[in-house]
Amino acid sequence: MTEAVLADFAGHPFVRGLPAEHIARLAARADRVEIQAGQRIFDEDADARGLWLICSGRVALDLQVPGRQRVVVETLGPGDELGLSWLAPIPRWQFGAAAQLDVIAYALTSESVLALCEADHELGYQLARRLLTTAIARLHAARIRILDLYAAPGTESGL
């Protein structure tokens, strides 16, 4: 990774604020990737093996639902991480992912991230906190969406 790319990597919100040493270790295992709009990144049910730090563009998380085709459940953008399910006991993607716009991201394998965490629990703790923060934010957002706040009162989903 060049100095310029390293600086760019270090500026991503997911790693911002980590000690330089930790950032360097992560950067060493990260590839800068460009994903064209329309390209699928992974499909649901496949083994979950990656973590992408999105720098630009938009990624759609989707699910194939019989009768409804592919439904987009959430979109992610610059500053977001793509890929949390590799932390689950059975690491399998719950949803699929595709680039909606041209995406630039830093891609890591879950294998290498886990290895770094095992070797240095301090780094592991920091990454775990950050991933948890992301998961909490998305859980909150999902619950708010379930409330269907914009529904008209008295209609079926407005309760």
Next chain:
Amino acid sequence: MNSAAPGNAWRLPAVPGLDDLVRSLQSAGYQVIGPKIAGGAIGLGEIQSADELPFGWGAELSPGGYRLRRRADSAAFGHSAGPQSWKQFLHPPRERLWSARRSGAGGFTAEPAAAADSPLAFLGVRPCDLRAVRMQDEILGAPRHPESGYAGRRAKVLLIAVNCTEPGETCFCTSMGTGPRADAGYDLLLTELAGPGEHEFVVWPGSAAGEGILAGLALEPAAATAVSRADAAVDAAAGRMGRAMEADGLRDLLAESLDAARWDDVAARCLTCGNCTMACPTCFCTTVEDSTDLAGDHAERWQSWASCFDLDFSYLHGGPVRSSGVSRYRQWLTHKLGTWHDQFGSSGCVGCGRCIVWCPVGIDITEEVAALRAERDAIATGDDNRGSRPGDGA
């Protein structure tokens, strides 16, 4: 409070003076409203002659309790906290705001208003109620709403106040700074002197209209001794209040007590029946209702008394904002004693005690306020045995 100089005071003998006064008001075109016994209580209604006044009747007051009692004297105004206040005449329970018809050119044409109400003379307005009238004047009347029905009715009221010489067990006007002496806003002011061998009033005019009525009665000036006895009786009343409420800092107390445990305590007793809001002389909330005839050509808008204890009072987006009894009781008391200051620049309570008497379960707001104060002070000194819990906010 200054008492009027003896030169301004007149002597009105109870008999036949009160009757002369009533007839004089009637011939001046007023419908006279005064206290009268109905349904086991001293309410307010139109009187045709002074005979209908409750001479010699008083009331025994307690939380949730009201009993007529025979007085030892024949005082006509020796009672308080009846179930009705003067607001029913100025701010009626139901009022048609307007009726309109679709007009050919488009739009709606107001139909002629109903015949104007006749002028009313309020005979026997106690100082607490006088302050309540002035409060409603500010909120509903000419200063802010010059074209309202309230303003129209109020402009035609002759207000005869009566200083309090007989505070009730549930009264606390002195705490709220509204009595027992009327300070301003009356056309005539009476103090009753009723005792062994005497029954007369000292009368002071308070306006040109009041002077006009007095002129027609050909009264003698009041004796200086009578005036000083009248003043003394009112001063003595100030020391005989049945209740007290520390009014200082109530706005802040209520603002700081939104999460008090006391609300749960009072809500367990409160029936949310709304009696307090109906009996209270300052409660003014209304509901607006629109209706139409079957043909859809003629529409009316009516306004009727509403209570913040009603579930649909705070209806928004499918349900009430204030659903629990806790929230509704809190709303009423916090508004009356706290946020009324923010909205209208004064307390909303005049210390008349009606809410205490007419609450079916006897909730006493003086007691509730004392409890809220104690709870806040205990928290402030760390004396509340609560400790810090994971659920506590910062």
Next chain:
Amino acid sequence: MTLSQPPAGYRVSGRVEETRDTVTLTLEPVSVTLPSPRPGQFSMLYAFGVGEVPISVSGPARLPCLTHTIRAVGAVSRALCAAVPGQIIGVRGPFGTSWDEADAEAQDLLLVAGGIGLAPLRPALLSALAERDRYRRVTVLIGARSPSDLLYTSELDQWRGGRAAVEVTVDRAGAGWHGDVGVVTQLIPRIELAGDRTTALICGPEVMMRLTAQALQAAGVAPDRIRVSLERNMQCGVAECGHCQLGPLLLCRDGPVVSYRTAAALLATREL
């Protein structure tokens, strides 16, 4: 306008069906012309014989016309949404406080709209775009239930053309939606927020406004530079029926636009 007189008659001169349950009406006075409403203010709209509801003004002040976007959620709003050009409805107003967007001079102006909340914000946006150089950046974040619930979709590109950044997200997407999916607060980290020079105007369901204001505060926007549009049961519009109280505020007079510095504590108290 006094409560003792019938409302002023206004004729429907234009009608746009924004979504399946939301209609924008343009109104022209029959005889009496009411004062021009400022962005954020509302009128009481009357369906003859049915009733009256408070509706925020949703279009620019172009005397003598009024523009209101109404969602059919009850008897009165359904009757108003069914109004056709030429029909007369009643209007009282304008009432309440305004967005006062103009005081964000030399600031970044951020508008965050949830659902029908975009309607009361639209006049503030149009007013800002008409004086675009008064502000640094103008950004609009729009959240809606689904793509078919989006309002004013034909105008978004015009707004972009007027040098506003417009980002749209929906809670749930159907086929054919190629935009963001998620709650509107998820758009906030994606814009470069300069907290110390931003004025934010937020309108939408109360929960959405609270969460958005919290997210903006966390990003450094001061509470007194955040304004929300609050709502309670409103009947008279002139501070004499008592229904619209929210703590010390009478929302027909002290709102609906309220500084978040005042609103935060009020919104945090349950059942206030």
